[in-house]
Amino acid sequence: MTKVSLGELVSRVDEIPVFSETVNRILTLLEDPKADAKGVEHEIMKDQGFTAKVLRLANSAYFGGSRKIHTVSQATVLLGFQAIKSMVLASSVGKVLVRELPGYALEKEELWRQSQICAITSxxxxxxxxxxxxxxxxxxxxxxxxxxxxxxxxxxxxxxxxQEKMASGKWPFVAIEEEVLGFHHGQVGAKIAEKWRLPEDLVEAIELHHTPSLAVLNPQMVSIIHIADGLVMMLGLHLGADGLAYEFSEDAMKLLKIDEQMLSEIMSEVVDIISDENAYISEI
Ligand SMILES: [Fe+2]
Structure with a gap:
């Protein structure tokens, strides 16, 4: 069986678009300790899409309260720079995540929806x-x-x-990827994250989300993503081939000191949030 060569993978990763000038400018500004809400508003408002999304998010059940948020600077104060950063990053990667993935039995937009729910759960x-x-x-x-x-x-x-390996029921999906292709999607995702110059611990979380006990840089975050991923599956929202054979790590549960009681509290909180359409970064 021919496995994918590293060179071939790298050239595929190269086809993934980099962030636009606007996105880079906003991300840089959000990292600047001297930046204030007015400055962020100024940059965000140059982009109609971002403006609408920031306001929607600020008025979602999760962030908003009874108070209606009308301006981007109010929203920036309410959400915080990191949340705005996540939103900008999210709407930029949405275009990549929105496509149909027949190899994973995922229809168009399914991965995007699932990823947003996993983000909320995390x-x-x-x-x-x-x-x-x-x-x-x-x-x-x-x-x-x-x-x-x-x-x-x-x-x-x-x-x-x-399909044959899946039918045998013995293999977690990442193991099938590794066996058949020589790589699993976590490793490839980490390469994309490196290309986007995302922080090292984010790269690690992407790489090891199916094997959180291997984490070195930030085991806590890797464990959070791992459990969130499993919960999305338990909620019946993680469709496609990968969701059928999910292995929940005991180590991750122990590290975060999460028990059954907490899991069900988290689940019901997530269900509340995702029933509000405003909680999503973008319509799909
Ligand atoms: Fe995964």
Missing amino acids: RVIAKKVKYSKPDQAYTAGLLHDIGKVILDYYLSEQYQVI
């Missing part, structure tokens, strides 16, 4: 376990499966072999 878990950067967890949750966009191409080619 943030809920992060808050519950008092992880210091819940919006970073949100971004990691959103990007965790991005490698599928590239591996899908090869999986479709090997569809028959994969």
Whole structure:
């Protein structure tokens, strides 16, 4: 069986678009400790799409309260720079995540929807376990499966072999990817994240979300993404081939000190949030 060569993979990763000038400018500004809400508003308002999304998010049940938010600077104060950063990043990767992935049995827009729900779930878990950067967890949750966009191409080619292995019921899906292609989607996703110059611990979370006990840089965040991914599956929202054979890590549960009781609280909180259409970054 021919495995995918690293060179071939790299050239596929190269086809993934980089962020636009506007996005880079906004992301840089949000990292600037001297930036204020007015300055952020000024940049965001140059883009109609971002303006609408920031306002929608600020008025969602999760962030908003009874108070209606009308301006981007009000929204920036309410949401915080990290949440705005996640939103800008999210709407930029949406275009990549929106495509159909036949190799994973995912219809058009399914991965995008699933990724947004995983991001929301990651943030809920992060808050519950008092992880210091819940919006970073949100971004990691959103990007965790991005490698599928590239591996899908090869999986479709090997569809028959994969179906047979799946039918045997003995293999978790990532193991099938590794066996058939030589890489799993976490590794490929990490390559994309590196290309986008995302922080190292985000790259790690993407790479190891199916094997959180291997994490070195930020085991807490990797475990959050892993559990969020599993919960999305338990909620019946994780469709496609990967969701059918999910292995939940005991180590991740122990590390975050999450018990059954907490899991069900997290689940019901997530269900509440996702029933509000405003909680999503963009319509699909
Ligand atoms: Fe995955």
